[in-house]
Amino acid sequence: MSKQGKLALIAGLLLVGLSGCGEPEDTRPGQPVAHRRAAFKQIIKSFEPMGVMLRDGQVDAARFRKLAADLARDAETPWSHFPADTLYPPSRATAEIWSDPAGFAEEKDVFLKRVAALQAGLGEKYEPSWKLAYDQVHDSCRSCHKRFKAK
Numbered sequence: 001m002s003k004q005g006k007l008a009l010i011a012g013l014l015l016v017g018l019s020g021c022g023e024p025e026d027t028r029p030g031q032p033v034a035h036r037r038a039a040f041k042q043i044i045k046s047f048e049p050m051g052v053m054l055r056d057g058q059v060d061a062a063r064f065r066k067l068a069a070d071l072a073r074d075a076e077t078p079w080s081h082f083p084a085d086t087l088y089p090p091s092r093a094t095a096e097i098w099s100d101p102a103g104f105a106e107e108k109d110v111f112l113k114r115v116a117a118l119q120a121g122l123g124e125k126y127e128p129s130w131k132l133a134y135d136q137v138h139d140s141c142r143s144c145h146k147r148f149k150a151k
Contacts, residue, residue: 023090033091036081039074046070047137054134059126068119071137075115079108092150107144114140 026034046067053059082104087095097104118133 032081032086036078039078042074054131061126065122072115072119094148094150097148111140
């Protein structure tokens with residue numbers, strides 16, 4: 001076998017081996033973990049581009065407002081997908097979600113209030129207050145992750 005053939009074989013074996021290293025699939029009825037993860041990914045699709053605009057100093061006000069509206073639309077979606085007995089792979093939640101439901105509900109409420117405040121504070125033109133409101137939403141995400149998401 002040629003050197004190129006051996007390299008191709010090794011690369012193929014590595015790909016096959018690594019494909020088995022993925023996260024387990026959510027096979028439970030209703031797939032609550034898969035649904036909540038998809039809901040959070042949808043939120044990130046709105047939230048992260050807003051942060052990029054703010055960090056780059058290139059805020060397109062119309063696009064930012066659209067992304068904020070999308071974020072507000074999707075902000076409630078993940079929370080119904082945390083029923084009891086959903087602490088199993090591929091979840092990255094911690095048991096504290098269910099042992100401290102009041103704390104988890106408080107984090108959710110802060111997030112929702114800050115998302116609403118972000119959207120309510122957007123005018124026609126970019127203002128520095130937009131960054132503060134964005135940062136407050138971001139801080140609420142970090143706070144919840146620190147308390148209720150496994151590393």
